[in-house]
Amino acid sequence: EWxxxxxxxxxxxxxxxxxxxxxxxxxxxxxxxxxxxRQCDLRTAAYAIAIERIVEAVHVRGFYP
Structure with missing residues (x-):
């Protein structure tokens, strides 16, 4: 919308x-x-992807934006 x-x-x-x-x-x-x-359940796989995305964002932007 924005x-x-x-x-x-x-x-x-x-x-x-x-x-x-x-x-x-x-x-x-x-x-x-x-x-x-990774031979894991769906929830764990989704969390793994979420954590990978957070780590990538921290590397790109730094810990304190």
């Missing part, structure tokens, strides 16, 4: 649903990949 408001650009419901579905499917694929690679 981006749409700034740019005076509005997505219709179909575009929003399509983008959201793509994002969800991409993340599901990532979680399933980690689950199979």
């Amino acid at each position: 981006v749409q408001s700034l740019q005076s650009f509005f997505w219709d419901e179909g575009e929003v649903r399509s983008a959201m579905q793509k994002k969800l499917l991409d993340n599901l694929e990532a979680v399933l990949g980690v689950m199979m690679h």
